Amino acid sequence: MNFDFSEEQNILKSSARKFLEKECPSALVRALEEDEKGYSPDLWRRMASMGWLGAVFPEEFGGTAGNIVDLCLLQEEMGRVLLPSPFLPTVVLAGRTILHAGNKDQKHEFLTGITRGDLILTLAILEAEGRPIPSQIRLNATYEKGDYILNGVKYFVPYAHVADFIVCVARTETGMKDQEGITLFMMNAKSPGIKIESLKTITGEKLCQIRFDGVRIPESGILGEPNHGWTILHEVLSVAAIAECGWMIGSARWVLERVVEYAKERIQFGVPIGSFQAIQHKCADMLVDVDSASFITYYAAWLASENDPSKTLVASEAKAWCGDMNIRVAQEGIQIMGGIGFTLEHDMQLYYRRARASETVFGDGHYHREKAAALLGL
């Protein structure tokens, strides 16, 4: 039993911390929220040279062959500074889909492009109901003389407006079980018939709506086997959920550090407010929350890395817990800071708003508790 990270992992963590402390101040986060692209191409190239974009890819594609624990560590540092970047859609969503479903040529072309920092990718899965379940995949792909014609709408696609390639989840066969008949299509984002619109949200994330109007994709654009895309996607989403947990731990830790700092400095009634039991107890609850989240997440990440039979159950446990935890911590973060915490000037609001996104993405608490229940035979 070992609750510590390896030496390499500790180095990864501390170098990421140093890098991001310098390269991603909150001023950048705020600027990129206003910015149309929503990420810094220069920073993206530097993340590539740090090896981050190949974190979970084999060395043959320029990757560092890390595991899910390494991924979580990186995500934790990124979440700590709320790094606005297409890392998750490119590497964790599209990248891992290609890793598991792509043929030799597809893997070589796209994964090498990703690790070099040359390509931005995203995954279009959610539709009108906003839930990542097979029955909600209705965008259809009809076969016609060697091509597939895609028609439908996808929502909440991260960074689609700057993506070079989009992996689209479509239904190719009906009349089967919901999770059968789903196919993964890879396409150039500029393909005729694709119309991308940015969505404005409270969280500051760059999310898009994509209209597919008679988009023609050749058979060679399919990732993996036709009609069997859900099996791959299911695993990709489960790992993405764990990765999001890593992000949430980082954010929550930042919030806790700020409020403890504040509680020690802020004087009211002649003493630091951190000497009042109510404030101490809130802070204590926040530390318990963050510690708990950290353990269940790294346990889930380890199980995924070991391909343990209980990995899917624990991934859902972690996501359900962390989503709630992160919002609780962000809310108490504002509460302890009082009026200042509520202003836009203070950074706490950035974490509060982003917490909302993290709770929902890749399945919210309700979705994951439902999933866990099913896995427990309920």
Place this chain on the structure above:
Amino acid sequence: MDFKFSPEENAFRDEVREFLEDVLTPEFQESLGGRTWSKEFTMEMGKKGWLSLAWPEEYGGQARTHMEQLIFNEEMARYNAPIEWHRRASQQHGFAIILFGTEEQKKKFIPKIASGEMSIANCMSEPEAGSDLANVQTRAVQDGGDYILNGQKRWTSGAHYSDYGWLLAKTSTGESNHKSLSLFLLDLHSPGVEIRPVPDLRSVAGANFEHTNEIFLTDVRVPSLYLIGGANRGWYVNATLMDFERSGIETVVRNEFYINGLIDKLREIKEKEGRSERLTLLKHKVVQLKIESDISRLLSYRIAWMQSQGQVPNYQTSIAKLFKTELARRVAAVGMEIFGYFSQILSSLGPDRGLDQRPSLTAMDISELYLSVPSATIAQGTSEIHRNIIAQRGLGLPRIR
């Protein structure tokens, strides 16, 4: 990061299980009638050297690792073994005597603790010294080579069956509380010692259930041989008892037993009644308990792991204790929702033991849990005290004045 046990650790787990399955027969469990202590069971453990499992080898111990101690405690809890006769002496007081006792004291007490003959109750708290334990008022005044004790102790678990009490008394005045207390091993059969049971909610479930006691001390003569660790060093001796396994895995195992039982119960309901709104609501609550239970296990494992690395857990122990005991309350609440009206029932015979052998969780188990659970967040440091510790020692927030 690695959450597996080693092959050696797993082999030890198997060895402990084999012993427990051998000794804790259904007949034996029945003979206990709900008691959590059994001198007979303890002496079987003593024969295997397991009462000194954590002690250094030169004291007849097995010097087992912290992870092995964790596994050992986990299996004891899983089989609901009656460990209360020896638990305190073996895991805490024996250690203190080894660390701080004189040669004469070690010779006199260590073999008897190791064999299981000697049972020791905790005589710390008093009416005026609960959370503020240093406010102990019991006086111990020197008289020749003895001390004369006067005072009152409360919440003393095990005093009704133990031979000795591990007692904090005031041996000097004028100093701060922490510097004026001494530790005594009190022979509970001494003249002047009066023990009265304090029935609590658990007693509603049956006479054999755990309860605490009040101890009244009137001019009790204690030879100075029984003062452990030196005069006025009592607080520090007690505070340094950190090296035994402190994961608190027992409550984690207990919570898991109930939660797994609730999951089974819902599966039963699903099979009998099919899907329903009620089932959907309940299953979400039970899943949340399962998540928290998995977290609780990791928080406790972390403690043993820290100790195995030579680290001294501090606020981390408070986190583990706080989390698992507040979880226990939620377990009771959800259990009551699931069993409904029936979770008030008590059998007139009291509970039978051997949780692992029982086919399914019963309404009566929940009734008993409801009774016992309020003490979980009070004993061994209230939740409020633990939050203070987490905030002050874990986050460096200023001590409250």
